[in-house]
Amino acid sequence: MSDHFNIKLPEGSIEKTTTTLNLGPTHPATHGVFQNILELDGERIVHSDSTVGYIHRAFEKIAERRPLAQITTLTDRLNYCSSPINNMGWHLTCEKLLGVKTPKRVDYLRVIIMELARISDHLICNSIVGVDSGAYTGFLYVMQYRELIYEIYEEVCGARLTTNMGRIGGFERNFSNKAFEKLERFLKEYPVVQKEFENLFSRNRIFIERTQGTGAISAERALNYGFTGPNLRAAGVDYDVRVHSPYSSYEDFNFNVPVGTTGDNYDRYQVRNEEIWQSLSIINQAYKKVQEFKGAEAEVYHADAPEYYLPEKKDVYTKMEALIYHFKIVMGETEIPAGEVYMSVEGGNGELGFYLISDGGRSPYRLHFRRPCFIYYQAYAEIVKGSMLSDAIITMSSLNLIAGEMDA
């Protein structure tokens, strides 16, 4: 072969028999900006090297100059498939640092929003696995219901993708009747769709053969790699932050934590599906609990934390204290207490942690995001080694890698 290219190899050198393939940085099959430099022997991967950081935006540095309320917008852009979970996680971190106690109704409303976000996150992941194994229909079909979830977000906060939802202490306003109507519609219609979606894939021979036994990782390796969330549970470890360290009153709900056995693509798909059913059940329970609040209690949508919670506009115009707090919060002049806090929530992909150090100034001294994607993507090289190129692509979508979360 070397003669063919007129290249003279030195005496005794071994000719390279593998092919180098640059998969990415932007490629339709990678669903984000990832570069994988694959060493291929025929169609089999013998080595892979991942490059990340293409959309690194230095959030941790930016956060060091911003008051707490302005950091919420940064968290939107981590895992943009489930930004409300990131927002709520950030508010919970602040509340833990500031010692703000939220009312039960706020907790339940947050649970509804977080579980909706989890459904939309898992929905995207599972339908993308379908797309990568050649079935586009499921993706388009469930997209309608992600749209409905986004409409609920819109009713609650006015935004769809980068939601910037809620405040420290609660929500910016009470849920409108329209929001509850849409939620009811979702709870009524979605189970049918989810069932149909599963009928399309779960027992589909082609799908099973593409996903079973590919992209597997053992529980031991997954733990050693710091896996969390559905990917760890698919390997058989029942670790769920919602159960292990409950936040936002998750201890009030009954739900199961589904686990897989083999940690392969099919188990990850099944675990995510079951989590969608569990999330639906949690939303149903939470919605019932929310409806039980009557009279003045049904109007509660934020905690009593005037120093950190932006007051209502009508109070700002009429009350002195409200005006002062409004000014201080908007200008970011509220001093936050010194302290060191780690808080984590169960994000769409796993344990989303916030490590916040404050030295008593107006902004954090240091803020670090524990991004589950970033931590488990390093296992990708080990998972795909020895597998076929097409399996590597399914594995990538089945791990649910979100570029925004990985690069922070």
Place this chain on the structure above:
Amino acid sequence: MALTNEIIKTRLTDKFGEAITGMEEPYGMLSVTVPCEQNLKVLNFLYDEPVLGFRFLTDLTAVHYPDRKGEELCVVYHLHNLVENIRMRVKVYTPVEKPDVYTATGLFSGANWMERETYDFYGINFVGHPNLKRILNVDEMDYFPLRKEFPLEDQTRIDKDDEMFGR
């Protein structure tokens, strides 16, 4: 017997004596400071000891304190015992002139990228790391951007005159 912060403290002081300092429990999470050259010994002890069993590395990052002479950089490990469901924090201080810390990649495969990220932003040299190079920033970068000597632009500066957008 459930594992508590008290038990962890006793076990650590029994084994390492005076070397373990700065024991505190901010917001209920035990935090200990370990001398720089002993970090791996302590992590190993926490990992292997059957009673303790901190076998999950949740997070690894660093903090820069420019005012602390001789211990400007602080590497922070968040460990988790998933069986007992208890978390703890291990801190290692190192001077900024010679920021050498032993790598934890031998214990936790997941530490690989976390240490690369920490190196990328703080310049901590993880001794023994298999592939210590930049991960999120470009390879050509020759400074460590999350250190405090690189402040973000001051919002109140007046030397810039931008007629179009104003300041």
